[in-house]
Structures are given as structure tokens and as C-alpha cells.
Amino acid sequence: xxxxxxxxxxxxxxxxxIAPQGLLIDGNWRPAKSGATLDVLSPLDGTRLTTIADAGxxxxxxxxxxxxxxxEAGKWSRAAPAQRKKVLLKLxxxxxxxxxxLAVLGVRDNGTEIAMALKxxxxxxxxxxxxxxxxxxxxxxxIAPTQGDVLALVHRQAIGVVAAIVPxxxxxxxxxxxxxxxxxxxxxxxxxxxxxxxxTLLRLAELALEAGVPPGxxxxxxxKGPITGEALALSMDVDVMAFTGSGGVGRxxxxxxxxxxxxRTYLELGGKSPNVVFAxxxxxxxxxxxxxxxxxxxxxxVCIAGSRLLVEASIAEEFAAKVARIAEGMKLGDPxxxxxxxxxxxxxxxxxxxxxxxxxATAQGAELLTGGARIFDDTGGWFMAPTVLSKVRADMEVARxxxxxxxxxVIPFSDEAEAVRLANDTEFGLASxxxxxxxxxxxxxVQALRAGVVHVNTYGGSDMTVPLGGVKQSGNxxxxxxxxxxxxxxxxxxxIQL
Ligand code: NAD
Numbered sequence: 001x002x003x004x005x006x007x008x009x010x011x012x013x014x015x016x017x018i019a020p021q022g023l024l025i026d027g028n029w030r031p032a033k034s035g036a037t038l039d040v041l042s043p044l045d046g047t048r049l050t051t052i053a054d055a056g057x058x059x060x061x062x063x064x065x066x067x068x069x070x071x072e073a074g075k076w077s078r079a080a081p082a083q084r085k086k087v088l089l090k091l092x093x094x095x096x097x098x099x100x101x102l103a104v105l106g107v108r109d110n111g112t113e114i115a116m117a118l119k120x121x122x123x124x125x126x127x128x129x130x131x132x133x134x135x136x137x138x139x140x141x142x143i144a145p146t147q148g149d150v151l152a153l154v155h156r157q158a159i160g161v162v163a164a165i166v167p168x169x170x171x172x173x174x175x176x177x178x179x180x181x182x183x184x185x186x187x188x189x190x191x192x193x194x195x196x197x198x199x200t201l202l203r204l205a206e207l208a209l210e211a212g213v214p215p216g217x218x219x220x221x222x223x224k225g226p227i228t229g230e231a232l233a234l235s236m237d238v239d240v241m242a243f244t245g246s247g248g249v250g251r252x253x254x255x256x257x258x259x260x261x262x263x264r265t266y267l268e269l270g271g272k273s274p275n276v277v278f279a280x281x282x283x284x285x286x287x288x289x290x291x292x293x294x295x296x297x298x299x300x301x302v303c304i305a306g307s308r309l310l311v312e313a314s315i316a317e318e319f320a321a322k323v324a325r326i327a328e329g330m331k332l333g334d335p336x337x338x339x340x341x342x343x344x345x346x347x348x349x350x351x352x353x354x355x356x357x358x359x360x361a362t363a364q365g366a367e368l369l370t371g372g373a374r375i376f377d378d379t380g381g382w383f384m385a386p387t388v389l390s391k392v393r394a395d396m397e398v399a400r401x402x403x404x405x406x407x408x409x410v411i412p413f414s415d416e417a418e419a420v421r422l423a424n425d426t427e428f429g430l431a432s433x434x435x436x437x438x439x440x441x442x443x444x445x446v447q448a449l450r451a452g453v454v455h456v457n458t459y460g461g462s463d464m465t466v467p468l469g470g471v472k473q474s475g476n477x478x479x480x481x482x483x484x485x486x487x488x489x490x491x492x493x494x495x496i497q498l
Contacts, residue, residue: 006100007338010114013104014336018050021198023059023222024205026066027215033058038195038223043111043344044335046380052198055223057231060190063219064237067161067188070216077158077186081137084184088133091211095126098207102172102200107335110168110197111344111382112298114336121200125176128480131464132184135482144493151496156489158186160239163232163263165225165253167245168197168346169301169404174268175201177468177479178242183218185488190219190238192229194245196347198222225249234260242487244268244303246402247427247473266477266487268303269470270402271430273451274423275306275459278416279315281435282457288319291408292326294433294459296342296386300354300406304431304468306459308399309410310422316412320390323408324369327386333376344381345405351382354405358387361398361409367391371406394422402428416441420448429471433459452478 001009020037022029031037036054041047053059071077076084095102099122107117144152164178171193182189193201198220205220221228229249233241233256241263243253250267257265275294281287294306311319335343345351351374358372371387384406392399392409399409413419423432433455434445446454452470455461462468462480469478477487 003338009100010104010336010338013101014108018105018199020050021052021202021222023053023055023063024202024218024220025059025063026219027209032056032223040109040196040199041347042108042381043346044108044379044381046348046382049108050199052195052202052222055221055228057227060221060228060231060235063190063221064161064232064235066216067190067219068237070214071158071160071188075214076183076188076217079186081139084186085133085137087212088129088180088184091208091213092126092129092133094207094211095122095129095204098203099123099126102203104336105203106172106197106200107343109199110171110346111335112170112301113340113343115338115340116297120170121172125172125204127464128173128176128180132180132485135485136184139485149498151498153494153496155492155494157492159488159490160187161190161237162187162240162242162488163190163192163235163238165192165229165232165241165243165245166194166201168194169298169303171197172200172204174244174479175204177484178244179218181484182240182242182488183213185485187240187488188217188219190221190232192221192223192232195222195224230256233257236261238263240487241265244479246270250475264487267475268468268477268479269430269473269475270404270428271303271305271470271474272308272400272402272426272428273304273306273431274308274310274426274449275433276310276419276423276435276445277312277315277319278419278434278436278438278441279312280437282437284315284319285322287435288322289326290459292323292330292386293341295408296327296330296406299342299345299384301346301350301404304453304460306431306433307403307408308426309408310413310419311410312419313412313414316410317390320369320388320410323410324388327388328370330386332383332385342386342406344383346382348382350405351384354384354403354407357398357401357403357405357407358389361389361392361396364396365391365393366396366398366409394425400426416444420445424448424450427473430474431455431460
């Protein structure tokens with residue numbers, strides 16, 4: 001499809017009415033028992049798009065019980081992996097069939113620019129389902145090298161009920177990273193989307209039913225984090241919690257696990273990722289462009305956003321100015337315009353939070369090179385100009401806390417040792433990057449930086465084949481790659497005396 005036709009197709013879907021949404025429990029769509037609903041507001045103009053059901057504890061308990069019953073019944077959990085593969089491949093196909101609908105729906109719900117949403121949401125979700133579908137009938141058990149009169153078999157078994165709680169950014173992609181390997185392994189799933197980005201995941205659930213995922217195997221409960229999410233995390237019926245979101249909620253989930261059934265809890269949390277630029281970077285213009293896009297796409301609402309730009313002091317001022325100029329040249333605005341490079345902020349609260357960080361940073365002595373303000377107020381939507389703060393000190397709030405908005409902190413360093421010290425001076429450890437032409441230095445930095453991924457002379461490269469996970473307070477466990485399956489399998493030994 002050419003760009004003009006594609007834009008027309010997007011425009012046709014821009015104001016399409018969205019019916020009130022229910023909960024998916026045991027293959028049936030139904031309202032919350034209490035009848036409660038939540039308004040879904042569009043970040044594009046602040047108007048009400050529709051409502052989602054506001055699930056209470058009794059709804060969550062029903063969803064978990066249905067997941068458990070389906071698991072015990074075995075129609076999915078004990079199906080041949082090749083059978084699950086067939087259904088999940090069909091689901092991938094259906095996601096591709098409806099990719100444009102899904103992408104537009106998601107943008108209206110969460111504000112991501114459509115060009116990015118198209119790639120990062122439905123297409124990436126389809127890739128994920130296809131990847132785990134293709135993988136699952138190639139997973140073998142083991143025979144342990146015991147003494148000769150014993151046969152010890154190590155089986156990989158589905159664990160049971162997996163709860164997935166996901167954030168508002170890239171809900172389809174991140175949702176698929178949990179749901180696809182969990183289902184492929186034979187588990188049942190109860191999903192709780194973020195209250196400000198539920199719509200595409202509800203549509204995904206419809207497609208899962210259409211693909212042939214049996215009733216009860218995939219359930220969706222929407223609602224507020226502290227009510228619906230808490231009930232799910234406290235459920236005695238949930239065996240595994242797979243979470244992506246903030247560190248604050250991650251901490252609570254560990255607590256809920258301890259207070260309930262010690263469910264295994266996997267956390268993909270936030271970051272304050274350092275992007276380290278040495279003066280000998282192979283191409284400083286490219287580095288500046290990638291640094292700008294590495295923080296400002298999706299208005300900074302990206303877990304691996306390079307939000308700390310560490311620059312060798314000899315070029316710091318010039319480089320920061322270059323990044324600011326690139327930021328000013330980005331095409332901002334209507335998230336449903338294919339040319340837009342940074343769309344809206346997901347909620348008004350998140351917009352105000354991001355503005356607050358910029359304001360306090362300048363009050364603490366950072367220099368505002370560009371941005372720092374709300375833009376396009378007349379639309380009624382939630383937009384913020386890409387913000388570059390230079391002369392940031394490592395002890396400032398904006399250098400230490402995750403903003404999760406379009407705010408970049410530029411921090412100068414004097415030499416490699418200081419670059420490493422500053423880069424690692426954070427409670428987080430999700431992503432990082434180093435720009436240098438010095439091969440030895442690149443390898444030293446890869447070893448020295450404490451992060452789940454170190455990019456070299458690029459930022460943000462990724463693929464289904466590589467794991468994504470953090471160290472330190474960025475979490476535990478991994479999404480993507482064959483490693484993600486480990487979270488959703490139990491190892492069971494059969495010890496057979498011959
Ligand atoms: P959040 O932690 O506020 O919410 C995430 C989910 O948790 C939502 O579904 C929410 O409803 C739910 N929740 C909130 N309170 C809860 C509670 N008490 N009990 C159970 N569930 C609860 O995160 P967010 O603001 O939606 O997303 C932004 C955060 O996610 C950022 O910190 C970002 O870095 C992180 N993130 C990390 C990754 C990664 O792969 N590491 C990817 C994307 C986003």
C-alpha cells in the first residue's frame with residue numbers, strides 16, 4: 001500500500017465509533033459484576049472514546065478460576081505442541097489481517113505516532129506469536145547423565161495460570177511478549193492491560209478466540225491497577241506473574257506474591273539508560289540524530305529510552321546543541337499522520353509529570369536548550385515539546401529518576417573512567433549505548449556497563465531473537481528470544497530405577 005492510500009485508510013478509521021468494552025472470562029464477553037466502567041480518554045484530543053469494564057475482585061477471581069479450570073481440562077495444556085503452534089500461527093495471521101485497524105485503535109487510545117505504532121505494535125505482536133508458535137514444537141526434554149541403572153528424564157511442563165500485567169506503552173507488543181510464550185508453553189493466561197491502553201489487547205483477545213484458543217485459556221480483565229491488578233497479583237490461583245511497568249508497582253507485586261502463594265514474579269521495569277558519546281565516535285552527526293530519536297520517539301515513553309546523554313566534555317556543548325536542533329526539526333503533532341515523528345503523551349497526569357521534571361531541572365541549574373513546554377493545547381490533547389537539558393549534574397533529580405517523557409539530560413564526562421562511573425551511577429540497568437571508533441574501548445565499555453543491553457554505535461537496535469531484560473532495579477527475567485520460555489515452564493524430573 002502506498003503512503004497516500006495508507007493515510008486515507010488511517011483517516012477512515014480515525015473517528016470510527018468504539019463500542020463499550022467488556023471483560024473476557026471463560027470465552028464470554030461480560031460487564032464487571034458491579035457494572036462499573038472506566039472512561040477511555042484519547043490523548044489526541046482529551047475526548048471520551050468509549051468505556052472499559054472496571055473489574056473488581058470477584059471478576060478477577062472468576063477469570064483466574066476459569067483459567068485454572070481450562071488448564072486442568074487439558075484441551076490446551078496437554079494439546080500437542082504442533083496443535084498449539086497451528087492456532088498461534090493463525091492468530092499471527094489474524095493480527096496481520098487487522099494490522100491497520102489495530103494500529104489506529106492503539107494510537108487513538110495511547111497516543112503513539114502511527115508510523116511507529118504500525119511497526120512496533122501489530123506487526124511486532126504478529127512476529128512474536130509466530131516466533132513462539134514456530135519454536136514450541138522444537139523444545140525437547142532432557143535425559144540426565146546419571147549412573148547407568150537409572151533413567152532420569154527432565155520434562156518441561158506448563159506451569160499453570162500465568163497473570164500478565166502490562167503498561168500503556170506498546171501494549172500489543174509487550175502484551176505479546178508475555179502472552180505468546182506463556183500460551184505456546186501450554187499455560188492459561190489472565191491479562192490485565194493498563195487502564196489507559198486496553199483497547200488493542202481486548203481486540204487481540206477477540207482474535208485469539210477466532211484463531212481457536214479454547215475458552216478460559218486466555219482471559220482479559222480491565223480496570224484500575226490498585227484494584228484489578230492487586231486482586232490478580234494476590235490470587236492464589238495464579239502461578240506466575242509476568243509484569244512490565246514501573247519499579248514502584250514491581251515492588252508491590254513482590255509483596256503481593258509474599259502475602260499470597262509465593263507466585264514466581266518476573267519484573268520488566270524502568271530505566272535511566274545512558275547513551276555515552278566519545279569524541280572519537282565514527283560519525284557525530286549520526287550519533288546526534290540517533291540520540292535525539294532514541295529519546296523522543298513515542299514522546300520518551302519507551303522503557304529503553306536513552307534519557308541520559310553522557311558526552312565527552314570536549315564536544316559536550318556543541319553536541320548538545322546539535323541534538324537540540326534535531327529535536328526542534330522533528331515533526332510533532334497529529335499521531336495519526338504518517339509523517340509525525342513524535343505523537344502524544346498517554347495521559348494528562350503523565351504530561352504534567354514530565355513538565356514538572358523539566359521545570360525542576362532548570363530551577364536546579366540545568367540549561368534548557370529546547371522544549372520544556374506543553375504544545376498544541378488547542379487540540380485538547382496531551383503534547384510536550386522534546387526537551388533537551390544541558391549541564392545536568394549526576395546528582396540532579398532529572399539525572400536519577402525515570403521521567404518516561406520527552407526529556408533528555410545531557411551530562412559531560414572527562415574520560416572513559418568517569419564515563420563508566422557516571423553511566424553506572426543509577427539504580428537502573430536496562431539499556432545503554434557507547435559511541436566510539438576505538439574497538440578496544442567499545443569492548444571495555446560493553447563489559448563495564450551494567451545494563452541488559454549495550455548498543456555500540458547505534459541506539460535501540462533489537463530483534464525477537466535477542467532477550468530483553470534489565471539488571472539492578474530494572475528487573476529480572478527476560479522477554480523475547482527462546483529464553484523467555486523459561487519463565488513459563490516447570491522442570492519436572494522422572495527418576496526411574498532400571
Ligand atoms: P505502571 O507500573 O504504573 O503500570 C503498569 C501496570 O501495572 C498497569 O497495568 C497498571 O494498571 C498496573 N498496576 C498499577 N498499580 C498496580 C498494583 N498496585 N497492583 C497491580 N497492578 C498494578 O507503569 P506504566 O506507567 O503503565 O508504564 C510505564 C513504566 O513501565 C515505566 O517505568 C517503564 O520504564 C516501564 N516499562 C518497562 C519496560 C521493560 O521492558 N523493562 C517496557 C515498557 C515499560
